[in-house]
Amino acid sequence: MKENYKSNHQDTFTVAGTNIDAIKRANERSGMSYNEVKELLAKTTGGRGTWIYSDTNIEEVKRKNQQSNQSEE
Template identity: 50%
Template structure:
């Protein structure tokens, strides 16, 4: 998107009001990736392992230690 260099308003050459679009984006809720990350973190999200921040090996070690005691 190119802005008019001589214009003081925040409008692209195509006439898009940049500030308006930014406000609409802010009000639109979570993005797809944010929603997928939330689902993975809060529900275990089947088939969303790639979004999880869980270290599987650490969990396995913790389970093994707890079973040994």
């Protein structure tokens, strides 16, 4: 049995009759966006061409590598 959606406000419709508010509600429940998936993959797998989504501080890694190499000598 379908439940009717009732609220205290009027939903917004496009000229073609699409219920914009219903679409927004459905989108909120739909899961990750394409860009969110790309970001997750970049942070968890280090995929190719995903450096813009990485939170790795490159300069810090270089500095730590340099310190590590100096301590080995």
